[in-house]
Amino acid sequence: MKFFIDTANLDQIRQAQSLGILDGVTTNPSLMAKEGVKGKKQIFKHYKAICDMVDGPVSAEVFSTDFKGMIKEGEELHKIDPDKITIKLPCTEDGIKAVKYFSQKGYRTNCTLVFTVGQALLAAKAGATFCSPFIGRLDDIGEDGIQLIEQIVDMYSYYGFETQVLAASIRHTNHILRCIEAGADVATCPYKSIIGLIDHPLTTKGLEIFCKAAESMK
Numbered sequence: 001m002k003f004f005i006d007t008a009n010l011d012q013i014r015q016a017q018s019l020g021i022l023d024g025v026t027t028n029p030s031l032m033a034k035e036g037v038k039g040k041k042q043i044f045k046h047y048k049a050i051c052d053m054v055d056g057p058v059s060a061e062v063f064s065t066d067f068k069g070m071i072k073e074g075e076e077l078h079k080i081d082p083d084k085i086t087i088k089l090p091c092t093e094d095g096i097k098a099v100k101y102f103s104q105k106g107y108r109t110n111c112t113l114v115f116t117v118g119q120a121l122l123a124a125k126a127g128a129t130f131c132s133p134f135i136g137r138l139d140d141i142g143e144d145g146i147q148l149i150e151q152i153v154d155m156y157s158y159y160g161f162e163t164q165v166l167a168a169s170i171r172h173t174n175h176i177l178r179c180i181e182a183g184a185d186v187a188t189c190p191y192k193s194i195i196g197l198i199d200h201p202l203t204t205k206g207l208e209i210f211c212k213a214a215e216s217m218k
Contacts, residue, residue, distance in 0.1 A: 001180055004056070004188035006168065008035045008046065012191040013053055019194075024056035026110070026132075026168065026188040028088070029063060044080055051081040059110045059130070059188075061088035062098075070098040078107055086110050086129060091119045096126050103127025110166065120152040124161040130186065135179075136169035145169070149182040173197055 002023035005016045008031040016022045027050070037046045050058050060080070062073040074087040086108040089095040099109045103126060110130040111123035115138060123131040133152060135145025152165050164185035170176060173196035179187045 001184060002056075002186040003194060004059075004166070004186055005194065006031070006170070006188040006190055008032045008037060008050075009191075010035075010046075010049060010053070013050060016191055016194060017054055021194075022054060022056070023186070024058065024086075024188075025050055025054055026059040026088070026166075028061045028112070044076075047077070047080050047085070051084045054084070056084070057086045057108055057129075058084050059086045059088040059112075061112065065090070065092070065094065067094040067097050070094060071101060074098060074102055074107070078102075088112050088132075091123060096122050099123060099126040099128050103129075112168070114152075115148070117148070117151050117155055120163075120165075121155065124156060124159075124163040128163050130164050130166040132166045132168040132188070134169035135167055135175060136171040138169075139171070146175075146178045146182050149179060149184050153183040 003021055004024040004026050005013055005022060006026045008027045013025060032043060037043055047060050060077045062070045064070050064073050070089060077087055078085050087102055088110040089098045090113045091111050099111050102109050108129040110132055111128040112132040114120050114131055114133045120131050133148050135149060138145035138148060149165060149167055156163060166186040166188060167179040167184040168188050170187055170189045170193055173193050176187050176189055176193055
């Protein structure tokens, strides 16, 4: 499974990159605003900095909700780094049209805000590179986000779709582990959730024992 980091924080991206396991980055308007990035010029500069930092795809989300606006913004975002920028589009009627438009041009796309198998089907038929089901937000309203991942993975496999399932809205490390079991192609995670995979009390205890043994041998 690929690991993307879900942030616009350059320090966190740099830290994740230094681990040697980072496959890409996802962002959204909320994450950009959290870092105080405002205005088109500053946003584009920020995306360029992210692209220069990582080797994999960088999901850059459009702000428009209408088809013409999405196309205009998507073309501008693509020019920042044609080899890395993935145009992130909402799973709406106009969003699906935009996914089809860009997929026909050979641009990578990420169809986001997916909450049903039906939406995932439309994203794949439109040619999306990635489909982003939001598991955490489903859990918040009492639905099973991981079950949705399983259903989409099964559906894509059955029909032979090439769209990758990108599990999003991951809240904790256990979400990542369950996404592995569900067969997600990608998990986009906060940095603390990725680091959480390292921690285990037996690893900490074992290291302490080894260190004491090594010290006694000096």
